[in-house]
Amino acid sequence: MTEKQEKILEAALKLFAEKGYSAVSTSKVAREAGVSEGLIFRHFTNKEGLLQAIMEQGRERAQSLLGGVVMIEDPKDTLRAILSFPFEINKSEHHYWRLIYALKWQADEYDQSMSLPMKKIAADAFRNLGYSNPEAEAELVLILFDGLATAQLLRKPSNMEEIRRALFDKYYL
Amino acid sequence: MTEKQEKILEAALKLFAEKGYSAVSTSKVAREAGVSEGLIFRHFTNKEGLLQAIMEQGRERAQSLLGGVVMIEDPKDTLRAILSFPFEINKSEHHYWRLIYALKWQADEYDQSMSLPMKKIAADAFRNLGYSNPEAEAELVLILFDGLATAQLLRKPSNMEEIRRALFDKYYL
DNA sequence: GATAAAAGTGAGTAATCACTTGCAAATGTA
DNA sequence: TACATTTGCAAGTGATTACTCACTTTTATC
Structure with missing residues (x-):
């Protein structure tokens, strides 16, 4: 688990919890995490995969x-x-x-x-x-x-x- | 309250309740209600206004x-x-x-x-x-x-x- | 029956959506 | 040092988003 991977999970958890999963775009998660949007898909395949990783x-x-x-x-x-x-x-x-x-x-x-x-x-x-x-x-x-x-x-x-x-x-x- | 207005509210309530407010688009509400998308905005100003009408x-x-x-x-x-x-x-x-x-x-x-x-x-x-x-x-x-x-x-x-x-x-x- | 208001449509709009791709930088291994 | 793999980014993709607008149809009023 790289540093940026953790940043993404942390940012996604915060935003999903506060605004709701479908109200938060991957671009907003990327901006909150201070990371390029593409990196989310490199590590977690898709938005659903990001959610699964958090829930796990x-x-x-x-x-x-x-x-x-x-x-x-x-x-x-x-x-x-x-x-x-x-x-x-x-x-x-x-x-x-x-x-x-x-x-x-x-x-x-x-x-x-x-x-x-x-x-x-x-x-x-x-x-x-x-x-x-x-x-x-x-x-x-x-x-x-x-x-x-x-x-x-x-x-x-x-x-x-x-x-x-x-x-x-x-x-x- | 026209017949189509009621159809819109009914369809929106059903979809919002089942899928969540932000996961449902106005175009989907219009299709479910059998109505043109523009009519939603004529009657309820915007998506938020549609939600307000339901809640009221x-x-x-x-x-x-x-x-x-x-x-x-x-x-x-x-x-x-x-x-x-x-x-x-x-x-x-x-x-x-x-x-x-x-x-x-x-x-x-x-x-x-x-x-x-x-x-x-x-x-x-x-x-x-x-x-x-x-x-x-x-x-x-x-x-x-x-x-x-x-x-x-x-x-x-x-x-x-x-x-x-x-x-x-x-x-x- | 003429006229005005209200109801309804369908084709637009720019912005944003989830996601992809090509390429560079960093890292591990010999 | 050489090379392969992983990590990362920027600039795209077509589809969909909420919403507008010019227009036609229906309804109400006198």
């Missing part, structure tokens, strides 16, 4: 995050960890998550590489806690995760810590 | 929906009504809601014309029920609303009724 980077990061949750033994700690994720999206991850959530509404198929394993983990936790309908509970956690991430990325409420408290109370966490 | 239509529909909730007296019924909305998005409203949620991630400013009044209504309901932090609880309801709508529009889980039950149990509804 992010998928690796997400996989490692999820990997840590699987190791947790106490089911309450597992739920705490899952529901805490959206509250802890930091500056460096912000662009990536924003792009993922924006793409959901444009792509033809919903990307389940993140949500499917997370649902399984959550369902197991609820089963261990004796909940009567762990599958539905797990789905509700996914729904909460989506809503929380959206709030954190878009609406940015000032009282996130109080919201977390109100939420955790409902699960006795 | 939707805002009116949303306002009337929300108007019904304000009349409810029992605070538990109010919360039931708010949290039931996402479960009841029907086919005719589907395109409009999908467009709204997709646009959130592209527009520079978050549209609060729906969420702000809804938050106020929810906060009042929680206050009447004696919750200790009604503002945070209201924000959490907004977050749930977003997550539920996203699920209904995108992921379409098969067990929505069980999810609703699990959710309502947490609020003793």
